[in-house]
Amino acid sequence: MTESNGSDARVRQAEQAEMAQRARGGETPDWEKRFRAPRVSLPDWAEDAPDRALFVSNATGTYELYAWDRATGAQRQVTDRPNGTTDGVLSPDGEWIWWFDDKDGDEFGVWRRQPFTGGPDEPATPGLEASYPAGLALARDGRTAVVGRSTDEDGTTIHRARTGEDPVEIYRHRESAGVGDVSHDGSLIAIEHTEHGDAMHSALRVLRPDGTPVAELDDTRGGSEELGLDVLGFAPVEGDSRLLIGHQRRGRWEPLVWDVATGEETDLGLDLPGDVGAEWYPDGTGLLVVHSFEARSELFRYDLATGARERVPTPAGSVSGATARPDGSVEYLWSSAAEPSAVRSTTGGVVLDPPGLKSPGSVPVEDVWVEGPGGRIHALVQKPAGVSGPLPTVFDIHGGPTWHDSDSFAAGPAAWVDHGYAVVRVNYRGSTGYGRAWTDALKYRVGLIELEDIAAVRDWAIGSGLADPSRLILTGGSWGGYLTLLGLGTQPDAWTLGIAAVPVADYVTAYHDEMEALKAMDRTLLGGTPEEVPDRFAASSPLTYVDQVKAPVYISAGVNDPRCPIRQVDNYVQRLEARGATHEVYRYDAGHGSLVVDERIKQVKLELDFATRHLFT
Helix, strand or coil, X not given: CCCCCHHHHHHXXXXXXXXXXXXXXXCCXXXXXXXHCCCECCCEEECCEEEEEEEEECCCCECEEEEEECCCCCEXXXXXXXXXXXXXXXXXXXXXXXXXXXXXXCCCEEEEEEECCCXXXXXXCCCCCCEEXXXXXXXXXXXXXXXXXXXXXXXXXXXXXXCCCCCEEEEEECCCEEEEEECCCCCCEEEEECCCCCCCCCEEEEECCCCCEEEEECCCCCHHXXXXXXXXXXXXXXXXXXXXXXXXXXXCCEEEEEEXXXXXXXXXXXXXXXXXXXXXXCCCCEEEEEEXXXXXXXXXXXXXXXXXXXXXXXXXXXXXXXXXXXXXXXXXXXXXXXXXXXXXXXXXXXEECCCCCCCCCCCCCEEEEEEECCEEEEEEEECCCCCCCCEEEEEEEXXXXXXXXXXXXXXXXXXXXXXXXXXXXXXCCCCCCCCHXXXXXXXXXXXXXXXXXXXXXXXXXXXXCCEEEEEEEEEEEXXXXXXXXXXXHHCCCCCCEEEEECCCCCHHHHHHHCCHHHHHHHHHHHCCCCCCCHHHHXXXXXXXXXXXXXXXXXXXXXXXXXXXXXXXXXXXXXXXXXXXXXXEEEEECCECXXXXXXXXXXXXXHHHHHHHHHHCC
8 A cells, every 4th residue: 555645644533533432422423324314205195185195214213114194294104124115105095005015125025005094914915926026006996906026937917906806917928017007097007018128128008907908109129229118107187098108219218298099199399408207297287397417407397288398496406206286386305415305395395304313414516527438427526625635535336227326415425525535426328317328338248338437537536636546446336336346357456445235246147046127137238148148248247357356345235135146246255265355245134235224324334444444554
């Protein structure tokens, strides 16, 4: 290691101050408060009982579902499981809360339901065995559900389940599919499917409740021109056959209204540069439009009769969810990198403010654009206030890969900044929010393409004086963990150490052990199975390069993870052990990450400690 400079001393001082504080029984440090402070999701409300709502909160220290009677203000905890619960749906009449019970956090389970006012749980779909979920839509009649299921044996099946009757299978295919929505009168069911074999680009089909096809919309055309479609929801009006969908016909996600009965398609022509999503206003006369562009977002109301677009005022930052209420107001979940998330309303103020500890803020992000091999790369940078480089720098790589880092509040990066590190987050090729060509660029050279972009931003960070080249951490979770291990092996001289959470480590074994929907995605990304395209899997697998890894490696993994299964992680670790490579492994009893706050804090502490020991001792 090189001689310490002032920024290194800042990191050590932060660690020492925190240890002294804990020894004195002092106040919880800010980084830990950000994890412990109660958070809430955007409340989902019942279509026919809008005063009844459902949201997710970590108020007890574990993320669970909560019912909220907005008329009385009463709230109650619905679920209470050791590994937490976040997957829940409120029935349109507001009478029932459905939640997915996957036992060990392995995402394999069954739907259960509970009365909104409280009471015992009961099986929601008797007769359907455990599976991975593939969508759920509840009809307004109070007794019908459309349930999507995925298993390794059957592929995807979709059933119509009615109270008091045996479930009826209405769809089956080996390729991945999912339930989109059910029409307001219950006569139409929209599904997304990938029967053409491209799991990244869905086609749409509308069925009758008995499974009879009504209409099909398919934008896939083969090769690099394949386009995807996405169900956004049926019009919330009785007898209305309009379906709101997302399409990519102009190189980015945009909404389109498709009248299933007539076949008419209404292109909204919004002319916005980024990806655009939408949902219906409750009276069906307009759309609430969410525009995401260059790591930030904004809201509009679009009038379907006039085509007028009116901005819905929100602060600068990111809206991670929004919904239009029956009175025409809009509620939205907003945050920025500097300010914690809050559920706000256009009527003014915060809608849902949990009691207890308030989260400290953090430093804002700076936008950086770097020329890369595939075009301009957008990166977000945070660093401790009032310091200059070169700093020990963390490259925190997002998962997905079809996701993107944004100007939104995140406790993990803020913890690194509090400890004296600069944090760089890269929206590499494969990220969303920069057009379809950027998102779809990954095919066949999976992992290697993303790392080219990360390397370009790394060179900028060093050349600009931000980053200390002798103290560079590559880290991330899920796909970010995969890129961490792949980067340590293919760029062994570029990184000082690596921290990988729930990663893909051995791509071939991961493929054979993972859930079926992810197998379909991997076949799309790499052009086949490991047996059909072995060279591509080998080129994209961290295990191929494990013997080239020079940096110390820290890996954390959930033993019940169906997305990045534990066996393939163990294969990678055994190769590190065989040659005496410096590494540490932490296994925990959960699936693809943890919903328990104490567990998440423990993991961050272990990561910070690993970095300190290997960078500054």
